[in-house]
Amino acid sequence: MHLVAASDEQQLQRDALTYSEWGKLLSPQGYAAREQRLRAHPWSRSDMRTWLLCGEDGEVLASCETFRTRSFLRNDEGSLVPGDSFAIASVFTEERLRGHGYATRLMDLLAAELERQPHAHAALLFSDVGPRIYARSGYQELPAWDWHLPPTPGNPGEPVDSLLREEDLATALGRLRLPEVPFFFWPTPAQLDWHLERGRIYVEHLGCSLPASVGANAGASTILWGLVGRSAELTVLMLDARSPSEAQALLEAARREASRSRLSRVVVWEEPSHAPLLPRLQGEGATRVARDGSLPMVRPLRPGLPLSPLLPTPRGLWV
Known part of the structure; x- marks a missing residue:
């Protein structure tokens, strides 16, 4: 299994599959238009990616999205050092492919990819399926x-x-x-x-x-x-x-x-x-x-990143 960044065509293919999960209130056409509109937003255009976990034969086994977001780390003198963190969204495995650990493998490979990014601090996600599946990949749950x-x-x-x-x-x-x-x-x-x-x-x-x-x-x-x-x-x-x-x-x-x-x-x-x-x-x-869903979970992307139990995760950070 390996991780790849989705092409525009592959993003559209994933939209058709994820409609059943996140298309509430919208028609399939309306949901596709929503996804296109959100991807065209300036924040998404700055660095939003769709990632695919693929099998050796190229079949897509799971997918997710990442958005680059700002974060700050205090150095020993107390000054703020800016860096990059990554908000993770839309983790999805087709129903026929569930139960094989593909989502966990996706998160593990994605973390390894993000750790290689310059100035990487941490990954942040908001789980709608409880904390257990993401804890396997090193994510720590915060109060909600x-x-x-x-x-x-x-x-x-x-x-x-x-x-x-x-x-x-x-x-x-x-x-x-x-x-x-x-x-x-x-x-x-x-x-x-x-x-x-x-x-x-x-x-x-x-x-x-x-x-x-x-x-x-x-x-x-x-x-x-x-x-x-x-x-x-x-x-x-x-x-x-x-x-x-x-x-x-x-x-x-x-x-x-x-x-x-x-x-x-x-x-x-x-x-x-x-x-x-x-x-x-x-x-x-x-x-x-x-809170019913949207449980905040954080994974450090660099050794020794200090995670305070008082770390705020306001709704403005959600994806």
Whole structure:
């Protein structure tokens, strides 16, 4: 068995096969168009690849995608050293080929390939099949909890200093505090816009509206959100809350934006930095639940990479 990068034609062939797994709400033609549109997005064009595990006869046994993403490592002096990490998505084996360990072999060969990349730090994936299959290939599971907040009527701009538009993404991302951990992933504005592009694709199928804003500022705190997938939910992509009062103002704005856009709820991925602030919302109908799928898992691609148990994996990193 060997690993190859897929050609454009091979990518289209995989799209036809993966429709049954990820084509919810779309026709086969609509799903193919979605894949083409997402691959044409600037973040994908920067370095997105489809990888194929092939048998000796050339048969494709399994496939996945990788996206190059930013990461930072603190050196001994405390300075940040930028590098490359790789977000892994769409790991797929046809049903007739399952049970032979092909996905594990794919992940092992892919890790060896990524380790050879200059400045490689780590690989990141979000498992929908539990941690066991990826743990075999050296991936470490991180905690995964969600907070669900009900929509509430009102003007989203009233509780905050300002609402953010798509053109504000870069400035807003620059306001966020970088994590105080030895190593972390960090998205680019293009990566966050890739999530919004998914919402632009799905909105016509969901019976809702695209949110008119992409986040808000309150004091020194910032939140970024969006309709980002196949469910009519307002999903928080990034949240930097400097105080309980500012966290409450930002999430209140999110709840009002969800109501204005006819979305069913606000979903917040719990992170170490704001976990202490979220329980204050329980009296307002917020609930904390174990995440169903999208379990974050990390594999170092260089010896000695320090992985903190407090490593944040905000929704803005998901692929």
